Amino acid sequence: MTDDNTHAKQDYENAILFIKSQREHKRLLERYNPTFDLTAQDRIKATARRVGLDMPVTYKPE
Template sequence: MSSEPITHLYRSLLRELRLVSQQPRSKRNLTPIVQLRSLVASSSSPQALSKTLLETRDFLRSSRIHAELLKRYNPIHGMSEEERIVATANRVGLNTPIEYKEE
């Protein structure tokens, strides 16, 4: 069981939501925050709420760290197929041939 107060867990969860978001604040989807507020308001057991907030925060943090590590250690992650081929060829010291294009 977490010894952190519910307000601390709630704020840390909001912080993780902010860090995960790719959009600026004005364009963010408010649905997760609204759902989180309704969860906190409707919870009858503080222990169950604390556990839920803690697990959700840990999941968001782990997902964010995993995405950062993928970007750092897998440089071709998120590239198109053509960019991936060129990057792989450059990694082993080769250049890709110029493709023939009909005019």
């Protein structure tokens, strides 16, 4: 193999490894951080519930 082909093959292998690693990272985040895909407000409510509290009802002037 030429030097260019060797570098191209290594780049290809690195790209495949990077994509697999990203997929695994996302899977682990979803598994161990269940509030990962929630909005900020929903994340606060879920955290409060986890320690046995409820969020107070917020006042909304109408």
